[in-house]
Amino acid sequence: MTIKQEKHEHKTTAGGTVHKLIPYGGYFTNKVPGHDPELTEVGAGTPTGEYLRRFWHPVCMSMELTDTPRFLKILGEELVCFRDGSGAIGLLHAHCVHRGASLEYGKIEKNGISCCYHGMVFDVDGTCLRVPFPEGEEEEGERYRCSIRQGAYKAFERHGLVFAYMGPPAEEPPFPEWESNFTCAEGDELVPYSNFQHANWLQVQDNSADNYHTMALHAKRQVTGEHYQGTTFDEVGAASMEVPPDMQFMPIHGGRGLACTGARRSDEDHMYIRVQHQVLPNFSLHAYTSEDGHAKKLFGRFHMIRWTVPVDDLNSKMIGWRVMGPGIDTRGIGDKSMVGYETIDFLEGQVAMRRPERFGKYKLEDMPPIPADHRARENYKDCQYAPGDYEAIITQRPIAVHALENPTKFDAGLYMFRKLLRDAVRGTNPNAGPEKFAEWLREYDGAPNSYCSGNVFELPVGRTKEEEVTLRRYLAKQVVFIITESDKMRGAERTSFVKERLEALQQEVLARRQA
Structure with a gap:
């Protein structure tokens, strides 16, 4: 070992990794540890994912809502967002609760959205509004309609953004209007x-x-x-x-x-x-x-x-x-x-x-x-x-x-x-x-x-x-x-x-x- 190398000491990084501070010492730092799952992973059931779901978040821009549904992935969940004929914003699980076809190919209705596969219509809150059963079987169709509900999240528009709350409905917090309207000067x-x-x-x-x-x-x-x-x-x-x-x-x-x-x-x-x-x-x-x-x-x-x-x-x-x-x-x-x-x-x-x-x-x-x-x-x-x-x-x-x-x-x-x-x-x-x-x-x-x-x-x-x-x-x-x-x-x-x-x-x- 040279005199120059002897002057270098071991160093402990923030994460506890120890290596030698020597010239051309890449060998001592070539092992990459894992990421921090507690803070970085956001799927349903993860610690930070569950925490994030208790807050309002923008999920897309209003301009993204056109005459066809907008497919989104937010917090690891596959979703579709749309503005129905009444102007209400829908944010639903993408996969139809019936057989799993994606509602991104659905038709936007006056109220809600219909699945392209079998025509079932869902309101923005997930309520099934219609099941197209054959004539004479309306009673059975009604029972089925009442037995299903599409996953849905509350959403609304504000200044060109669509916001959603993806947590438990009973725990919905107020939407934070920082300083009343986010702007602080007239004309802005x-x-x-x-x-x-x-x-x-x-x-x-x-x-x-x-x-x-x-x-x-x-x-x-x-x-x-x-x-x-x-x-x-x-x-x-x-x-x-x-x-x-x-x-x-x-x-x-x-x-x-x-x-x-x-x-x-x-x-x-x-x-x-x-x-x-x-x-x-x-x-x-x-x-x-x-x-x-x-x-x-x-x-x-x-x-x-x-x-x-x-x-x-x-x-x-x-x-x-x-x-x-x-x-x-x-x-x-x-x-x-x-x-x-x-x-x-x-x-x-x-x-x-x-x-x-x-x-x-x-x-x-x-x-x-x-x-x-x-x-x-x-x-x-x-x-x-x-x-x-x-x-x-x-x-x-x-x-x-x-x-x-x-x-x-x-x-x-x-x-x-x-x-x-x-x-x-x-x-x-x-x-x-x-x-x-x-x-x-x-x-x-x-x-x-x-x-x-x-x-x-x-x-x-x-x-x-x-x-x-x-x-x-x-x-x-x-x-x-x-x-x-x-x-x-x-x-x-x-x-x-x-x-x-x-x-x-x-x-x-x-x-x-x-x-």
């Missing part, structure tokens, strides 16, 4: 989108709690050979997002969520404090993604709202709304025409199908399939030049292996969120259990307040490195404390309170600096 609107991800749901959710990755993945300097494609934040001129943020993470709402603060300098006179809000089990609210940070702004609100919805154990959807309009998009960067099914108006690499304008001539049902093998994509080389979130997420393996991870301090948010989730699933975080969660929502009349905000303070850079670090960490914590103080307030009263307190915070820091 919710624009729906849905992006398929060929990866387990949890690593997609992890990405939303990882606010540090923007400084690399979304930076032009990461693009090979300057093959720049507009897949990064450079596209919208928000260079502030490429500055490594000082991250802090605080459990909020009794362990039901996490406030993720990122403090960074946008220039020598402005400090940008961005607060992302992660909510159990799979929801997140994101502050303005195009913030350049060169002008004072206090309590900027939602810009992106999304759920990470498991399709099955190996696939998932990012589905939610982009908030569009002058209230949030103060720089006028957003492009509503690019927000929708498998498209988004920023970070082209968020989605599997890049360059959405290529597909503008297609109808939804004619859209080219997204290859499950990311290396088989037509634009694979482009993705290598300028990778985005999609590439980073799906290449962690179909299900990320947590035992092989070696986290840093800026990964603390996603590990904290995983712990909150695990404790909720196990019942050791009772506030986040389905029953207590539903009670908490009712306390807010189904409309709780969010910590999500973007804040730009007019504060000169610290005189020393130590002063600058102290300043940014103090500001970030105080922003969260102030938002916590406002939690029982509503609407304009809350907005006014938070802005006044943030203004006072800035003046306090300035006065301290001048003393």
